[in-house]
Amino acid sequence: MRLDRFLAETTDLTRSLAKKALHRGEVRVNGAVVKQSATRVGAADRVEWDGQPLALVGLRYVMLHKPADVECSARRGLYPRVVDLIDLPKAERLQPVGRLDVDTTGLVLLTDDGQWSHRVSSPRRRCAKIYRATLAEPLAGATLADAVRRFAEGMLLEGEEKPTLPATLVMRSSHEAELTLYEGRYHQVKRMFAAIGNHVTALHRESVGPLSLGTLAPGEWRELSAVEVAEFA
Numbered sequence: 001m002r003l004d005r006f007l008a009e010t011t012d013l014t015r016s017l018a019k020k021a022l023h024r025g026e027v028r029v030n031g032a033v034v035k036q037s038a039t040r041v042g043a044a045d046r047v048e049w050d051g052q053p054l055a056l057v058g059l060r061y062v063m064l065h066k067p068a069d070v071e072c073s074a075r076r077g078l079y080p081r082v083v084d085l086i087d088l089p090k091a092e093r094l095q096p097v098g099r100l101d102v103d104t105t106g107l108v109l110l111t112d113d114g115q116w117s118h119r120v121s122s123p124r125r126r127c128a129k130i131y132r133a134t135l136a137e138p139l140a141g142a143t144l145a146d147a148v149r150r151f152a153e154g155m156l157l158e159g160e161e162k163p164t165l166p167a168t169l170v171m172r173s174s175h176e177a178e179l180t181l182y183e184g185r186y187h188q189v190k191r192m193f194a195a196i197g198n199h200v201t202a203l204h205r206e207s208v209g210p211l212s213l214g215t216l217a218p219g220e221w222r223e224l225s226a227v228e229v230a231e232f233a
């Protein structure tokens with residue numbers, strides 16, 4: 001790759017600041033000062049800026065325990081963004097794999113590997129996402145049996161043309177529902193409960209496929225292991 005791009009990929013410099021650093025003679029390739037931005041460098045070259053060796057980072061895969069009042073959006077808005085919680089170089093390059101609402105807590109995966117992200121979120125892959133929803137109204141008896149059936153059959157949500165994929169509803173207590181979805185539509189959990197006349201007052205995502213939060217506390221994150229990444233190969 002071009003040297004200016006290599007610098008932009010491995011430091012906080014933009015392409016134009018990288019070019020300026022090159023012109024100032026701050027960059028060495030294999031020990032010799034190089035000033036031309038178009039110089040090609042590869043994995044075998046030793047590149048240094050201001051005496052610091054630089055290395056390309058590979059694709060990255062992270063899980064985060066998202067607290068409430070943190071946004072999955074890439075743009076800066078009212079709330080801190082999930083990438084603001086991740087203390088990795090160039091964390092803003094990581095994209096959430098499917099978004100949680102600002103008030104939803106729980107497991108968010110982030111990566112800069114677009115293909116992996118697609119594999120995790122594609123409904124065709126039928127990757128199970130388990131949510132814990134707190135409901136405003138108790139759900140039991142015949143109403144619960146009806147909800148279980150409607151969720152399992154798939155339901156038409158307002159403004160949509162395709163029914164939801166079969167989902168599994170289990171009540172953990174009168175107001176605590178565990179819902180397993182195999183897709184990720186906009187506000188899906190809240191809209192499904194609204195469609196049966198209830199209201200979600202709190203929502204938490206416990207797991208995505210075989211990945212769950214384990215001991216990660218709200219706001220904490222960790223990189224996935226190679227084995228975890230390969231679960232979605």
Ligand code: URA
Pocket residue numbers: 099100101102104186187188189190191203
């Ligand atoms: N469904 C919702 O309604 N909200 C979320 O954040 C995730 C799934």
